[in-house]
Amino acid sequence: MQRDTLVFDLIDKELERQRDGIELIASENFTSLQVMQAMGTSLTNKYAEGYPGRRYYGGCEIVDQVEQLAIDRLKEIFNCSYANVQPHSGAQANGAVFLAVMKPGEKFLGLDLSMGGHLTHGSPANFSGKTYEALHYGVTKDGIVDYEQLESIARKEKPKMIICGASAYSRDWDYKRIRAVADEIGAIVFADIAHPAGLIAAGLLNDPFDHCHIVTSTTHKTLRGPRGGIIMLRHDFENPWGIKDPKGNLRKMSSLLDLAVFPGTQGGPLEHVIAAKAIAFGEILSEDFKAYGQQVISNAQAMAAAFVAKDYHLISGGTDNHLMLIDLRNKNITGKKAQETLDRAHITLNKNAVPFDDKSPFVTSGIRIGVSAITTRGMKEGHMQTVVDFIDKVLMHIDDEATIAAVANDVKEFMKKFPLYPEL
Numbered sequence: 001m002q003r004d005t006l007v008f009d010l011i012d013k014e015l016e017r018q019r020d021g022i023e024l025i026a027s028e029n030f031t032s033l034q035v036m037q038a039m040g041t042s043l044t045n046k047y048a049e050g051y052p053g054r055r056y057y058g059g060c061e062i063v064d065q066v067e068q069l070a071i072d073r074l075k076e077i078f079n080c081s082y083a084n085v086q087p088h089s090g091a092q093a094n095g096a097v098f099l100a101v102m103k104p105g106e107k108f109l110g111l112d113l114s115m116g117g118h119l120t121h122g123s124p125a126n127f128s129g130k131t132y133e134a135l136h137y138g139v140t141k142d143g144i145v146d147y148e149q150l151e152s153i154a155r156k157e158k159p160k161m162i163i164c165g166a167s168a169y170s171r172d173w174d175y176k177r178i179r180a181v182a183d184e185i186g187a188i189v190f191a192d193i194a195h196p197a198g199l200i201a202a203g204l205l206n207d208p209f210d211h212c213h214i215v216t217s218t219t220h221k222t223l224r225g226p227r228g229g230i231i232m233l234r235h236d237f238e239n240p241w242g243i244k245d246p247k248g249n250l251r252k253m254s255s256l257l258d259l260a261v262f263p264g265t266q267g268g269p270l271e272h273v274i275a276a277k278a279i280a281f282g283e284i285l286s287e288d289f290k291a292y293g294q295q296v297i298s299n300a301q302a303m304a305a306a307f308v309a310k311d312y313h314l315i316s317g318g319t320d321n322h323l324m325l326i327d328l329r330n331k332n333i334t335g336k337k338a339q340e341t342l343d344r345a346h347i348t349l350n351k352n353a354v355p356f357d358d359k360s361p362f363v364t365s366g367i368r369i370g371v372s373a374i375t376t377r378g379m380k381e382g383h384m385q386t387v388v389d390f391i392d393k394v395l396m397h398i399d400d401e402a403t404i405a406a407v408a409n410d411v412k413e414f415m416k417k418f419p420l421y422p423e424l
Helices: 005-020 033-039 061-078 090-101 127-131 147-157 175-185 197-201 253-265 271-284 287-309 335-344 372-376 381-396 401-415
Strands: 082-084 107-111 133-137 161-164 188-192 214-218 229-233 323-327 350-352 366-370
Touching (some): 061 082, 090 127, 090 188, 090 229, 147 175, 161 175, 175 188, 197 287, 271 287, 335 350, 335 366, 335 381, 335 401
Parallel strands (some): 107 133, 107 161, 188 214
Antiparallel strands (some): 350 366
């Protein structure tokens, strides 16, 4: 068969783009070579609807072992009793939780998208906001989750579920406080740890499993695995809604979640991706990964300090994790303009709404920056000043094409010190 050079040439160009640039999108990272290789194997040919030992197809004896390995490693990472590794994405993992816990029209409480929350936490454009009654809490003027507002809304509205987690929030979470009010009103606490999961796995942030009934995550971002989703329980529990199996026994939450993934929201699992998840989970169990997590936080805090020194307004004043959210209004630059201009200088990040934004979500007043990917490439605290200097030079000369081109050349030369996939 003739090689499809049109596609492979584009793949080569994308690899070149990644090698040449400074990757600061907070939801991105670089997997190990073996994680990438696992996704391009014969496992992609195998259908395996169901779960290990309970498949709807024959010939699953090998993929059963692969998937069970992923499950066992994930349970060891987070010290949990149940794990489902089949969700194709974090959004689909969250969708399965909703299907398992909620009925259409029931109330839940999540962080507002405009305050750093995620689409699946109740955006009116998302299934979560369309199917259920979404209530929202926000952040204070200092950029910290408004726990008093959360508690007030919870006590008044008595939602069935409270979601903690965000896509653009730079501080740790008080899971214990959220669980206390949830117990008071009889609500389920659901933690979406897609962004900080790797730092939690390394023991560097508060453990949501101590206080949250259900936990989901993506497997990329700070976990540094393939793109995908997972669902976990530290302790299984009887569902409070009286749902029974065909024999009349109450179904436990683990059973409801399994059914919500398959057949509730997905068909066949992607066993080649699950194999890559298993490899990434093995990497996370190494001592090297904890050192990586510590370096991520050190780099993020060094970068935050460098931005503050240049009079950039960081929401909440700094960061506890891998990311930071910057309000550019004092620089008179929109998030959209910053993103598009920095892209031309080989610096990739994303525009992002900031709390109490006065611009549309398609323009925004801010940018979101994460350091997971550049940390994977080997950068240390001392390199963060250089990265901030590049960004500041572009933003302070945002309409000067010569300066932008000069920074692009400097970035490309700088990134040669941090080779990406030299084996390819």
